[in-house]
Amino acid sequence: MGVRRGGRWLLRPVTFGIPEGVVGLAGPPGAGKSTLLATFATLRRPNAGLLRILGHDISNAAGLRAARAGIGYLPTRFSRAENMTAGEFVAYAAYYKRTSASAARSMLRRLDLADAAGTELALLPPEVRLRAGLAAACVHEPAVALLDDPFGELCAAAEPWPTGAAGPDELGGLGLTAAMAELIPVLRSLAPTVVVTADATDTLTGWCDQLFTLARGRLSEQPTHSAGVRRGRSAADRRGLDVLDRHDALDRHDAPRDAGTPQPRQAAVDVMSRRPARPALPQLVLPQLSLPQLTVLRARRPPAGSATGV
Numbered sequence: 001m002g003v004r005r006g007g008r009w010l011l012r013p014v015t016f017g018i019p020e021g022v023v024g025l026a027g028p029p030g031a032g033k034s035t036l037l038a039t040f041a042t043l044r045r046p047n048a049g050l051l052r053i054l055g056h057d058i059s060n061a062a063g064l065r066a067a068r069a070g071i072g073y074l075p076t077r078f079s080r081a082e083n084m085t086a087g088e089f090v091a092y093a094a095y096y097k098r099t100s101a102s103a104a105r106s107m108l109r110r111l112d113l114a115d116a117a118g119t120e121l122a123l124l125p126p127e128v129r130l131r132a133g134l135a136a137a138c139v140h141e142p143a144v145a146l147l148d149d150p151f152g153e154l155c156a157a158a159e160p161w162p163t164g165a166a167g168p169d170e171l172g173g174l175g176l177t178a179a180m181a182e183l184i185p186v187l188r189s190l191a192p193t194v195v196v197t198a199d200a201t202d203t204l205t206g207w208c209d210q211l212f213t214l215a216r217g218r219l220s221e222q223p224t225h226s227a228g229v230r231r232g233r234s235a236a237d238r239r240g241l242d243v244l245d246r247h248d249a250l251d252r253h254d255a256p257r258d259a260g261t262p263q264p265r266q267a268a269v270d271v272m273s274r275r276p277a278r279p280a281l282p283q284l285v286l287p288q289l290s291l292p293q294l295t296v297l298r299a300r301r302p303p304a305g306s307a308t309g310v
């Protein structure tokens, strides 16, 4: 699929799949990470191509409904609801996601928010506010959690002032590294597939199972230090990875497709449809990386005069 905004390709048409595990997406500000994540969250439609989430084609109403039920999305500036208490915020998310009030309460306990539940989001330290956001985004126990720059506020809070003086210590005495070390296991346990964005690659290296950068409209896979996880991949994992990062689609995107062109993307669909049962929560488990949950398929170019583009 391809994603355009402001008259340029933020993601040039490409075929790829996202397997289970934690997938990082880094890129400079303005590269298009938020727009891409919002597309995965089905808030926007791809400008070219086809997006399948959890095996559902989101271009039809039934597929869209089914995909949305399995998605948890945390936008960058979720705390605009900052006059709500953490408890109200999670309870409202539960209502909106048609899950029970007891699910909201159990999510608050699970994310260690019982003490913060009565405090307004604006008054909470950034790492606690982030936990409230994660709880709200994932209160319905989604299969895919899409987290847009979750550490952005923490990184900003930890930055020294321009004078060189220490910042205001909004992390309540926790350094950024310590705050992240506490949050990463929480974040990893939210869903079988977690997609996390950040401006800096460094924020994501070392703990994501797979790492991509987005720059000038291209996705590129980067090394991450989770070498043990990568070494342990099975043949099925490698098959899943085989559909990743097919930027060869880019250059031929506008060329007419001939009937003999091989269609390797179908393999991704087949693999994806064998999604395993989700792990029990809140148990922290290392993700299985074998089965792509979110797969993007390249569109056939519509016939001239066709009304639809996907």
Ligand SMILES: Nc1ncnc2c1ncn2[C@@H]1O[C@H](COP(=O)(O)OP(=O)(O)OP(=O)(O)O)[C@@H](O)[C@H]1O
Pocket (backbone or CB within 6 Å): 005, 006, 010, 027, 028, 029, 030, 031, 032, 033, 034, 035, 036, 199
């Ligand atoms: N309202 C808008 N109208 C037109 N173009 C926009 C609009 N908002 C963003 N864009 C374009 O989309 C690009 C990508 O924005 P996006 O927010 O997805 O980037 P990002 O990588 O998430 O960056 P950031 O970390 O700064 O949010 C921007 O560089 C800009 O060119």
